[in-house]
Amino acid sequence: MGSSSFFILLLKCIDFLSWPVLALGYPLCASVEAIESDSHSETRNLISYWILLSLIYLFEHAFLKLLQRFQYWHYMKLMMVAFLVTSDFGRAAYVYNQLIKSCIYMNPQTVISRFRSWKNIFSKKEDFKMQAEKYIKQNGTETFEQLLASKV
Known part of the structure; x- marks a missing residue:
């Protein structure tokens, strides 16, 4: 009984501490670094990440009442962000190109x-x-x- 409550507390602490660091802190530092280095590919990857993170926030805001009933939403969101952040934001650019770009691309x-x-x-x-x-x-x-x- 004691080990399971410790495990639950550990998960809550990881969720509480890792979300801001993983979703906001590391990408913020990487964005500053990409601006300073004038790297086109890094900047493109990071912009893709910020767009996807914004869409996740918009989805969460739009379906807040529904997601409150689903107790594992925070962990799923954390796993999605971890997936996008790993490998130097290359996965974020891939997801953006495959899902988002095809939906919103328009001829000028x-x-x-x-x-x-x-x-x-x-x-x-x-x-x-x-x-x-x-x-x-x-x-x-x-x-x-x-x-x-x-x-x-």
Whole structure:
């Protein structure tokens, strides 16, 4: 009985101490080191790690009520972070490239066209007079008169 309670206490201490050190402390030091060394691959790996860690936090925040019922979530999260951190964050870059990048990659032209359509939705609606003036500037008064005559 005494050894099992000691084991549970040891697990809680490891969870309490290892989470900040493993998930935040070591990657923070490695990020500073990567910035100082100007290594493109290290910086890319670390950015992949920070993106995945943010997604884990967002998932946890979104499903907090459900995860509170699952008592091993903290240990699973710790194992996921340990998996991402080991081997100099190369696994984080691999997971990012295989799972996340394929889901969120968009053509820049598609992003620009979506932004323009959202901009049109949220911009102030123009009245008929402004639309007519634009049409006249683009096509001339004769085509505008023809358009009005065809609609009447």
